[in-house]
Amino acid sequence: MNRKSKLHKTCLDCQNLLEEYVVGELDSSTESKIVSHLKTCDICQHELRLAQAINTELSDLPKPQTPSEILTEVTAYVQSHPAKRGWLHRFLNIFTSWDHPRTVILRFSMLACLVGIILFGVHLNHQKVIAEQAMNDFNYAVSKIQYAFNKTGMGVNDSFASLKIDEASRRAFQSTTMATSNVATAIDRSLGILDKLTGNVSNSHNSQNSDSNLQPTSIQ
Amino acid sequence: MTEDEFVLLVRKHQDQVYWHAFYLLKNSEDAKDMTQETFIKAWQHRTKLRQKTVRAWLLKCVQNLCFNLLKRQKFQVEISDEDDETFEMLLHKNTHKSIPTPDEISIKKEIKQLVHRAIGELPPEMRSIVIMRELDEMSYKEIAKVTKQSVNTLKSTIFRARKKLREILNRLMEETDEPEI
Incomplete structure (x- = not known):
């Protein structure tokens, strides 16, 4: 402290930078100022020698011999507290433990599989939605046709008795009715297939099917 | 693992x-x-x-x-003499290993021991950083990770530690009337 209080400001500045000077971390202009001051100042030269001695000693610090008991005792502890071997633990270890290259590859593979499964699920769901939409449109169209047929059958049936139609016309009408019945059966069958495809057998469809007996029963 | x-x-x-x-x-x-x-x-x-x-x-x-x-x-006792002996023994062993000429032995050995005593007197936080830098030869970046400091703060701490060492060394030399280096 006494030594410092007697120092000139240039000496203080120089001594503050001696450590940086010793390890060569000063810019060239500051370094040249330090060098020129050191040439003329004995006190700073002494401090420089101390800084150099410290630098030498620090770069050559003795390395004590590590006791062999450390490894022995740590190994004994590890063996008496072994890692858990459960499948769940091993599975979780893939995500949480050591960065072994194998584990990293496994992690990436699992991540890729997971992403693949999610994308495939999204794709399937999208397909299902489209199929359901098509099914609903189809059901709507069928119900419309059914309604039209029923309406026509009822109209004909009502006015049939009063009409005087010859035998040929009656047969023609009956064959048209048969054809209609065949179309209705075909539509039912295709609806069944569609249901199987989408895996979504809608109750409404079934109820519609049960009502969709397109055969104009009232026609004799 | x-x-x-x-x-x-x-x-x-x-x-x-x-x-x-x-x-x-x-x-x-x-x-x-x-x-x-x-x-x-x-x-x-x-x-x-x-x-x-x-x-x-x-x-x-x-x-x-x-x-x-x-x-x-x-809060307990001061570090015992035995502890210092262990530390000094290590330094002593190392001193004999690295100094070749008999004329230099007495001065250099004493300087070496004083430097090591000075290291021992550094505050533990500074000592730890100096050890990592000088003994473990760790980069500033690695030490910064351990101490959770920025690299610039760390560099400044290391230079402050070296200055502190020089101050301690000056004091120890005054106390023991060491010859000039």
Whole structure:
């Protein structure tokens, strides 16, 4: 402290930078100022020698011999507290433990599989939605046709008795009715297939099917 | 991490951890205990360890354990003569190994011992950083990870530590009337 209080400001500045000077971390202009001051100042030269001695000693610090008991005792502890071997633990270890290259590859593979499964699920769901939409449109169209047929059958049936139609016309009408019945059966069958495809057998469809007996029963 | 992998890790890092503890505590027995405790903690927290940061983790752990021990010791007795002897023995052994000419032995040996005494008198936080930089030859970036400081702050701490060493060395030389270097 006494030594410092007697120092000139240039000496203080120089001594503050001696450590940086010793390890060569000063810019060239500051370094040249330090060098020129050191040439003329004995006190700073002494401090420089101390800084150099410290630098030498620090770069050559003795390395004590590590006791062999450390490894022995740590190994004994590890063996008496072994890692858990459960499948769940091993599975979780893939995500949480050591960065072994194998584990990293496994992690990436699992991540890729997971992403693949999610994308495939999204794709399937999208397909299902489209199929359901098509099914609903189809059901709507069928119900419309059914309604039209029923309406026509009822109209004909009502006015049939009063009409005087010859035998040929009656047969023609009956064959048209048969054809209609065949179309209705075909539509039912295709609806069944569609249901199987989408895996979504809608109750409404079934109820519609049960009502969709397109055969104009009232026609004799 | 399996047991075998962990034992390999202990083999790889035990020297550095032990040296760190030894220079902080200046006592081989305590340093051994702290090193063992560090590795036991590492085994208990093995799922958190990462290969890239394991050295920083171990050094931070041993540093904390040693600081805690030093704090406890502060409230107990001063460091015993026996402790200093162990530390001095190491320095003495090293002095004979590195100095060749008999004329230089007395001066250099004393300077060396004074420098090492000065290192021992550094505050533990500074000493720890100096050890990591000089003994473990760690980069500023690596030490910054352990001490959770910026690289610039760390550099300034290292230079402050060296200045502090010079101050301590000056004081010790005045006390012992050492010859000029």
